[in-house]
Amino acid sequence: MAIQVYNTLTRTKQTFVPKEPQQVGIYVCGVTPYSETHLGHARPSVIWDVIKRYLRRWNYQVLHVQNFTDVDDKIIAKAQERGVDALELSAYYSQDYLESMDALGIERADVYPRVSEEMDVIIDMIETLVEQGHAYEAEGSVFFAVASFSEYGRLSNQRLEELQSGTRFEVDPNKRSAMDFALWKAAKPDEPSWDSPFGPGRPGWHIECSAMARKYLGENFDFHGGGTDLIFPHHENEIAQSKGATGSPGARYWLHSGMLNLKEEKMSKSTGHFLTIKEALQHYPKELLRFYVLSAHYRSELEFHDEKLDEVRRGWQRLNQFVRELRSSVGEELPVPCPLSGAEQQLKEDIAEHRRRFDDAMCDDFNTALAIAVLFDLMKVVRSYMEQAAASAENRYAQSLALQSFTELGSDVLGVVQWHDTESEAPKDGYMDAAMRLILDVRQRLRQEKNFELADQIRSELQDAGIVLEDTPDGTRWKVE
């Protein structure tokens, strides 16, 4: 079996063949840090996190590079508005980004190059482009000459003439053609600038990704990722720059994730229409947010609504509750492997079958929605086994195989199954616990005396206070809503 990925560049699903055996180079476009990290950023992050984890299951060694575009018009504008240093501002929001990602359980990239620290390779690439005849200087700025690159428009499937006719913004008079884009912007007063052979200034938006990806991943590396909103012009321009300078478009597989909309409108920093990751995490556990993001294919659009989250929450809880039960049934100590027969052997085969289906799903362009469905199917199979199985060494070993699968697939790969019982982390302090124990004891006595009226009243009034009681055969559980 091989991994198939949908490549925007070819607009087909292709078999993934790494440049180097068992090694994968990934460049994912990061953020321009000038505002809080929002849920829109969570989508590609979660997806690439899962892709990385999955590739490792195939024993690939992953090198993941993700940039911070910390020199940019928006950053400078906001810094001036607030009267702070532009780099300090971007450092602050870069940190916010990293913290948000950590909080979502996303593994960090191996390298986080920043424009401000990579001027040499950026300038180097601009010089090469000028030498190759793909770029020209004008009044201290350098522009990429789109006309010099015949393949321009291939990624976004646009023809140059059409693009030009659609141009609505004010064109820099120094440009030879309206579609040309800046590689180097001449310094303006009161703006941060760096020295270069073209004079003081700063890089344009797209060049940093081409230069930094090349520096850390080389030419012709494996994956380049980002949201669909980056296809044009960002990635189109990156390809033009990379191919113009090196002959290689940079990456061989271009993967784009769909937008995450908030109440039917795309989240966007510039419009202020967004929900930050930190805000969302106050209401929803990270595993639930990941579950939600992964419940749709990464290329499709996804709506974010509080109600939608609440809708999927129940199913997610059932899955987690089941894994908790399985974990406690298996116990702390890992059972010793032993030969299986009968129902245990059947379960072992069922597990293997579901693992195959999980891999089939993930290998088909990382179909996480299908992969999650496989986990639900497996849950059902394991549960029906557990209901009829008698305790034995074989039984415990068979269950541990099931648990191992949920751990590997649900936690290690997808990160949707919780490791710990978060209910125990609910606000239950010592005093509260003692008080509740007393109340439950009294109520239990009432129930034994068949004074159900009063017992139910206690439950009902606690419920109004936000404390839910559940009478089970093993006693009464309580939790804070």
Place this chain on the structure above:
RNA sequence: GGCGGCAUAGCCAAGUGGUAAGGCGGAGCUCUGCAAAAGCUCUAUUCCCCAGUUCGAAUCUGGGUGCCGCCUCCA
């Protein structure tokens, strides 16, 4: 105007030629003093519409309708 995508049950959502996964919700049942929780069972003769190709279409082709994204900073 150009480019691209999407349309599957009340909702979310897989499924690219072989007769509709999964989740939520809903209904019934089991358990329970009751409730909750949990479990079990059921829940689309049909995939936006119309034509066509085919033994066979949600899947392919043509036409139509609707929604969305990009074309300007964006993940």
